[in-house]
Structures are given as C-alpha cells and as structure tokens.
Amino acid sequence: MLDTTYTAVRRHPSPRTIPGATVQPTVQTLLARSDLALTLRNPSASLPAVALATQVSWAHSSDLADPTPFLDAGHVLLTTGTQFGDGADDPGFAADYVARLRERGVAALGFGTEVIRAGTPEALVEACTVQGLPLFEVPYRVPFIAIARTVADLIAEDAYARHTWALAAQRSISLAALRPDGLSATLAELSHRIGAWVGLIDATGSLDREAPAGALGQPALGEVVGEARSMLRRGQRASRTLLAGESTSAPQRMTLQTLGSGGALRGVLAIGDSAELDQAGREVVTSVIALAGLALEQNRDLDRARGHLRSGLLRGILAGDTALAERVATEMWGPLPATPVRVAVTDAPALHVDRLTELLEVRVAERGGRLFFGRDDEQLVLLLEEADTGLAEELATEFELPVGVSDPVGPGGIALAHEQALRAVERARESGAGVVAFDEISRQGVLAFLARTDARAVALATLAPLSEHDEANGTALLTTARTWLEHGGQFDATAHALGVHRHTVRSRIALAERLLGRDLSGFHARADLWAALLAVS
Template structure:
C-alpha cells in the first residue's frame, strides 16, 4: 500500500505528534521537502510533506493563514514543524494549528532531536519498499498471465486472470470489430460504445492507441498483432500503477494468441480460396454455385465480386479481407485480391478499414453462377479506380459523371464555363441555372419543373427561353440539351469548392 501521513506518523523512531488536521491522515506521501520559504507553493510539485523550523514564519494570525494557504495551493499533503528548546519555535503556534485544521492539512510536530534528514530518509525508504512490493506483484501477475495464455483455456483464461489480478474490465475483438472474448464487463456493449475510438485507432494500424471517457469508465484501446493488425484490446479503468505497467505484457500475450489463431486458420483460408476458384468457373451451374456458397455459410440470392490491387502484400491483405467478409471467400491472383460478397454487404466500409487508398473494383450484383462475369467487370474498373483514387463500383461505371471525373479539372471547368458563362454573368443569383437543371432532370417537363420550383409555368418557360437566347442552345435540339446538361454535370464533378460556393444552388447535387 502507498505511504500515507498516518503511516508516517506511526513510525516509532520519528516520534512525530499530530497537532491538527486529522481528517487528512489518509493522504498519500510521495516525497519530503524541507524549506524555510514562507511562500513555498511555486516550489512544490504536490503530494510532498513540507518540513520547517519556522525560522521565517510569522506566528500571528495573518502570517499563519497566509502560510497555510500557500501549502494548500502547492498541494502539500502535510506540514511537519520542528519545535523545542533551541529552535525558532518552542511549540506549534495556535494560529498555525487553527488554519491547518481549517483547510484539512495534517500538522505534525517533530522533537528537536529528530532531524529532517531522518524524516526524509524514512519517506524514501517507505516509498522504495512500496515500489519493490509493486514490482514483486507485477512479476507474479506477469507469470500468472503467461501461464494462463499457455494453458488450454487460452484467451478466456488470460482475460479472467487479468481481471482477477488488476480488477480492470477487458474485451478483445478481431480486426473487424467482432467480439472474441471479455471479462469483467459487457463485451458487446463496450464494443458498441467504443466503436468511434476503435475506428480511429485502426487508421494508424499497430502504431495507434486511443483513450476516451465512457459512461462505464475510462477506456483504453490498444492494437494487437505482431506484423499486421489482428485485433484490439479494450480496457476499462486500468489506471492503477500495476495495471498501467502490465498493459504492455497483456498486449504482447494477446498479440501472440491472435497470431496463433491466424496461423491456425490458414488451412481454412486455403479451402475458401479453392471454393472461390470453383465459383469463378464460367461453366458452373446455378445449383453448384448455390451449394458452394452454402458450404461457405453465405446465404444470398445475389452476390458481387470485388478485386483489390495489393502490390507487395497480397497474401496479408487477402487474410485481412477474408476475416472481414462473411464466408471469408477471398483469394490471391497475382498482385490482386479477389472476393465474393453478398449484394447487401457494406463493401465500402471494409475497404476503408483494410485497404485504404488501394485501387478497387466492385462488380455488379449477379446470381451466384455468374460470379465470373461480376469479377471481369470488377477487374475492368481498376483502371478507373487508379485514376480517381477511390474504389469504383459497376453501378457508376456507365455514368457520365464517372467519365467526366476522369478528365482534367481544368478542362472540365473550361468546358462548363464556355457553355454557362453567359448565364453566370446575367444571373448572379443562379435562378436560371437552377431552373435549367430541374428542367433537364425532368426531361423538359414544364408542369413538373414548375411544381418542383414553386413557379408559374410561364415563368419556367420564360427562363428556359432566356437560357436559349444567352447560350445559343435551343430547347428543342437534343444536341444542345446534351451540351447544357454536360456542362452542369462537368461543373458539379470538376469545379473546386470555392466555385461551388460561388454558384450555390445552381449546381446539381453530387452523387
């Protein structure tokens, strides 16, 4: 246990006596500091016992009040006054006792033959003994945790031993956030509460860590793994000295455990890769494809293929993605990782977590026997993904917006300005552009445009006629309509933010 003022008072050789402030005897003593400075606050770090002979202390009411307030400001835990014959203070001033009692600082007196050096030595001897006991407890706990990790209980035994040793709730999840085990807390609830912190830590891989104050306590999140991120350790209220010193031990043991599990899963990953290879055969029947998916525990009427470029580490990335997607259907082909997922699976979220910044193509949703077709389209999208710097899905592959986004921003802006600049100049408020956009999106419907904008039909017609006069594009010519629509879309895709702010509602929504 830490050294307290009560413990210091109980050391027989010091012969200290309590004069006032008994309510503070439980305060922890970290150090002892002898000073005759009557303004000691700025010289204290807190948790010290201050010792003085009162050489410069004014024993009157004002002087004692000021001195005690200084001790309080400096967060001193106690005051020891040396008193007796031949010392500046034959006894403790009554005013000093009253003010020590007022603020709750223990006031002790020391006899003249007890040196402050002996008190300081006693404090540091007691502190050293406590640190030695802490180290012994840590070594015992470390052996206990290591033994639990090596036992047949594995992860569960390790987490239970942690809680028993340090009384800190613990939860472990894999890299996808799925619960692997917990002790001393509700693991599922903790994972839900800690999700934002886990997401932040995941962005930094094995170099990250995070903390947060949750309703259930102080949270610490540490990444787990040796060379790649395998999971996360979540600790609650691990603030005790023993817990803080043992966190690194727990992280190491859990990292080894998750790496062991990863290696044990390798045969399963090979089997799933073989299943995927059969699923991608072009001559597979519908029944065969469904049977393969059922064997992988994937129950979906439609699936989509995904491919990710992974130059340099495709095997590691494939293992991460296999863990993250239901069914674990992933394989390595050259420098690519190929997957099959259910149509409603949040592929984008998984790619953000495990393949950030990597080119990826997401094929269309197809029935299982047509997975090879979805894969071919996914591969075809990789070049667009490289250009755009983000995953590209088949649903946007035929979009003019995607094609425009592949062009130079300067070229797009020049084209849009060439067509729309007369409208910008004549209508700074953007009413003409907004009316034009809605009119084009409703396929030239006067009634629907007027309804959506809350305008009279004649107002809409007048505005569209004005657009035609200003731009030289006629409303009844398909080519002119296409020019206007492409210009609006090009501006939405390629215009810098400042220009978007400039034109406001004139821009169609991006998507």
C-alpha cells in the same frame, strides 16, 4: 532531534492495498506509528476528507521562513520553528507561512518541540486548522531522520512488493498464454491481476473479446469501440486516454493502445482505470501488449495462408470448376452461398486489405459459410446470397471504397456475373457512388458503357461547339438536346418538359445541327449524340 539533514525519497503514484505488503506512506500512516509518537495538533474533523490520506512522497527538514523552493507536492516539512523567532505568536506571519505551504501542495507540517520552543505556537496551530494543513508535533526524543527513514523504508518495501507482484503477474500471464485459447486467457488474467475491464477491438473495429464479459456497459463501451475504430483508420501506432461515459453518473477512464506495426495494425487493447497501473502495472500491461501482438501476428500468418487458399478456389470458381471449391470451402468455412448469388467486386488497397480480410472472415464465421470471398490481384471478389447484399454497402461505407454488384445468377453464371461486377465497379470508381449495381447500368442500355475515360475525351470534343455556345451566349443547347433525345425527338413533349414553346425547341435543335455540322433527323446521328451526352454525364 537537532539532526536536520535534507532527506529525500522518490515520488510514487497514489496508495494501494497489496495483500501481504505495506502500502505507500500517508500522513495517517506516520501518525499511526507508535515508534514515532507523533501527535496531531489540529482536530482531524477540521481537516479536508483526504488530508490524512495524502500520500507522503518526500521528507524534508528546514527552518527557512520560505522553504517552498525546495518542496514539492506530497512532501512533509519538518521544522524546529527557528524561523518564527520573536514573532511566533504573530497570526499574520503564521497564516502567510502556512498559505505558502498549502499552495505548494505540502502534505503535512511536523513541528519539533523542546528544541527552540517548548511547544507548537498557537498561531501556527490556528493557521493550519483554518487552512486545512495537517500539523503534528514531533517529541524531542524522535529525530527528524527517523521520520525520513520510515518514509524511505515504507516506499522501499512497497517497491519490492510491487516488483514481486509484477513478476508473479507476468508469470501467470505467460502461463495463460500457453492455454488453447491463449489470447482470451491472457486478457482474463490481466483483468484479474489489475482488477479492471480489459477489451480487445480487432482490426475490423469490432469488440473481439473482453474480460470480465459484459462488465463495461453502454454508452462507455460504444465510445471505447468508436475511438478504437478511429485509431485503426489512422493506421498509426498510438495510445489514447478516454473518459468514457461522461454523460453518466460513473464515467470511466480508459487507456487504449494499438497492436501491431504502423500501417498494419492488428487491433486495439482497451484497459479500464486501475490503481494497479503504476510503473509495475504498466510493465505487466506492456508484456500483455507484446503477447497479444504476437498472437495476432500469428493469426495474421494464418489469415494469409487462408487468403492464398481462397484466391486459388476463387480462380477455380470463375473458371467453372466449383466442385473442388465446394468441398474445400465446406471443410474450411462452411458451404458456398446458395444460388441465386450475386458477385461483388471491390478494390483491395494495401492500406485496408488486412482489415478488409478480417472483417470478411468475421462475416463468414457469422454465417457459417454461405459467404465466400477471395483476392484477385488488387481486388476482392465476393459471392453473396440475396440476403447478404447489404454487405456491399457496409464495405463501401466503412472503407470508403467503390463496390460493383452483379445481377443474381444461377450455378453456371458466376463468370458472367463477375464481368458484370467488374463493369459496375468501374462505374463506381468514376462516379464516386460507393455501390453501383449492374442493373443500374444495364437499364440504360449498351451505350451506358461508353461513360469511360477514353470515350469521355471524344465526347467532350464532340459536344464542345454546343457547350462553348451556351457559355458564351447563355443558351441551353446541351440541355435542350438531351431532353429532346430523351423524349424521342418529339418537339411538343420536349417543349412541355422544358417549359418553353415548341418553336423555341425547333430553333435550338436547328442551331445545334449547324454548330455540330450534322443532320439530327437520322437515327445514327442521334445515337452518336446521345452516346456523347452519356459519356460526359
């Protein structure tokens, strides 16, 4: 009983139940051990609900008046009461002593009887009862080292059980990975082993698969997918912890981990909260992350091979040889889109090309074909049925890319539609408009194509006399000239549109002619001025 050796055992996460294994020791575990013969002195009803379930992570003995510098949360302090001396019945000393222990997070206090004192001081019992700290008596025949060894043994047994559990789980997960749909089987086995929801969000930001299916409802699922998409957009390897469904009565703590290398993320693995996610559980999750990453990388290699095939078929389609492309596409993905079709062109920057490709593969699968795409150098070219034109807006919004869309064409018009889409995507880049349809440009006529970088420089120089005069004198020559040309050179209609007198319009146009050094009464001069105005618009 006089053995007060400083004894320590390692800390460990919250207790769990493992079939066929002991559990992490708690205060209740120690009290229930008949070989220790410990007696709880304060009524259990007076203690906080979790007091006796607090995990014991350390056993330490000390008779110091203030042992807290040597203690930490979850420790059990064992004492013979030497520090109380003649003041054992002083309520103030006992209250302060217990308050220090509670503030430090001590799990329980054990008082060794028949060594210094015949029993536990009543002032100490009262202080522990009031402050909710479990207090038990240790009989003379039970040395403190026996309690410390019990804690250490239980932790060691639990550690061995966790190690055995982790090996068994990793073996089962490895076998699951060998099944035909190895990725789904792997996630299902992980979910079963840790007793939590597991989901895979693919590179497109969509929930690809989950286990158990439908177990995570809204709004938690939407929040998880939203956070995963944010991580994918950043393009960097990362992990996040998210409290999903905070607005509900049952929020869930979720852990999200990216899959793949930085700059080429393949998806995000989301895992619900589980008591099994201690060190052993995290090792199992790490093995799943590695297996899932490997499976997705293998899929990536297949995607690249399919991408090369698509690019080859696209070249054939643009060259007018659709027969071979039709046969191959039908066998691989489904029939080509039915005419009339539109051609869409968008940029394919290296940062987004994998996610773009995966999203489009998903859309192809959803449509059973009826959608075709291929890479053409640094661009993606899509063949869309009329019902699928909304996909262009989806790409522009999700990836912040310019997209050009052609007019609808028949079987022999794909090459022409491709040219239209190229012109439209050029306009989308310049204007930052997201999606630009070719018919938006064609309605303005051939001069609309002059709104390009090279023409813009010439146009700015042409219009400089008018813009400089407007800036220096507060006039509106440019606005007047544009409105006048829009109204076919009619002074009355222009005056009405601008809300000024027709003589004002005449004088402004006359001034513009002098500044430009040209007569605007002829068609060619007006057309040139209109082209310049279009190029800077």
